[in-house]
Amino acid sequence: ILNVEQSPQSLHVQEGDSTNFTCSFPSSNFYALHWYRWETAKSPEALFVMTLNGDEKKKGRISATLNTKEGYSYLYIKGSQPEDSATYLCASSSGSARQLTFGSGTQLTVLP
Amino acid sequence: DGGITQSPKYLFRKEGQNVTLSCEQNLNHDAMYWYRQDPGQGLRLIYYSQIVNDFQKGDIAEGYSVSREKKESFPLTVTSAQKNPTAFYLCASSIQADFYSYNEQFFGPGTRLTVL
Numbered sequence: 001i002l003n004v005e006q007s008p009q010s011l012h013v014q015e016g017d018s019t020n021f022t023c024s025f026p027s028s029n030f031y032a033l034h035w036y037r038w039e040t041a042k043s044p045e046a047l048f049v050m051t052l053n054g055d056e057k058k059k060g061r062i063s064a065t066l067n068t069k070e071g072y073s074y075l076y077i078k079g080s081q082p083e084d085s086a087t088y089l090c091a092s093s094s095g096s097a098r099q100l101t102f103g104s105g106t107q108l109t110v111l112p
Numbered sequence: 113d114g115g116i117t118q119s120p121k122y123l124f125r126k127e128g129q130n131v132t133l134s135c136e137q138n139l140n141h142d143a144m145y146w147y148r149q150d151p152g153q154g155l156r157l158i159y160y161s162q163i164v165n166d167f168q169k170g171d172i173a174e175g176y177s178v179s180r181e182k183k184e185s186f187p188l189t190v191t192s193a194q195k196n197p198t199a200f201y202l203c204a205s206s207i208q209a210d211f212y213s214y215n216e217q218f219f220g221p222g223t224r225l226t227v228l
Contacts, residue, residue, distance in 0.1 A: 004154065031212040036219075043116075044202070046216035089154070093213035099170065100213045102147075102154035 004092050006103035013080050014111050020076045021088055021106040026095030027071030034100060035064055035075055036089040044089060047075075080110040115139065116220035118203050123225045125197075133188045133223045135203030144186035145204040145217065148172060155202060161186055162209035190225065197227045 005024045013019050025033065032051050038044040048057040053068040061078045071094075077084055087107045091100040116137045125131045137144065143162050147155040157170030161180040175194025180186055186205075190197045201224075204217040 032214050034213070034216065036217075043219040043221050045219070049214065049216050051214060091155075091213075097171075098212050099145075099157055099160060100217070101171075102156070104152060104154045 004090060004101045004103040006088075006090055006106050008106060009104070010107040010109070012109045012111060015080060015082060017080050017110075018076065018078045019080055019108065020074050021108075023073045023075070023090035023092075023103055025071050025073070025090070025092035025101075027068060028095055030068045030071075031093040031098060032100075033066055033068075033073050033094075034089075034091045035073070036091070037086045038089055038105070039086040047088075077108075080108075082110045082112050084108060085110045116203060116205055116218055118201075118220035118223050120223060121221065123223055125225070125227050127227055128192045130189055130191050131197075131225065133190065133201055133203075133225070135186045135188065135220060137184055137186075137203075137205045137218075137220075139205060139207075139218060140183070141205035141218070142183070142208045143206045143210050143215075144180070145206075146170070146176075146178065146186070146188045147202045147204065149200040149202060149222075158188065158201075162211070197225060200224050 035047040036044040048064045050066040055066040063076045066073045087105040089105045091102040119134045145160040146158040159178040161167040177189045202222045203220040206215040206217045
């Protein structure tokens with residue numbers, strides 16, 4: 001993996017469903033992995049910053065895990081609500097880049 | 113309220129004109145960043161500054177210039193040398209000089225630049 005890749009690009013879920021997204025990043029020379037939530041017409045806001053292999057972080061119904069050896073992170077949303085609708089960005093500093101490299105995001109729509 | 117402001121929200125310019133985008137923060141953050149977003153792509157780093165009077169090129173610095181004369185301000189000039197300037201521009205800051213990106217970044221609302 002040379003770049004930061006996110007999947008899926010977009011998804012629609014029903015209110016109450018749980019869902020998860022994937023972020024892949026270069027596993028060599030890893031420094032940090034960031035997750036941001038970007039709601040329409042607002043600024044991106046940080047959800048998590050993770051630096052250690054095996055890190056798990058949680059904020060309310062949202063949690064994230066980190067595997068630096070294989071270069072992936074998962075973001076989980078439990079019991080999705082319409083207000084969770086947003087684009088979720090991940091970014092890593094790893095490989096040859098010590099500044100953040102962003103993925104193109106996963107656009108989540110939660111249907112009432 | 114503390115935060116980052118960017119002005120204007122929408123900006124239109126004729127091809128060949130330089131244009132300066134404003135970014136101001138009152139968070140007392142040391143580091144500031146400029147990103148560009150194009151449809152279907154992730155945010156790409158244009159320039160960043162870890163401290164006043166110092167700045168570094170990011171991944172796509174060609175055709176752009178910046179200054180960091182004050183801690184709270186980091187204006188971005190899009191010059192006529194930038195071949196595809198139409199894009200959404202985001203400014204961000206983080207609390208301290210961050211050489212490995214360990215600190216979360218705080219973002220402004222963005223400026224959408226359209227070059228006609």
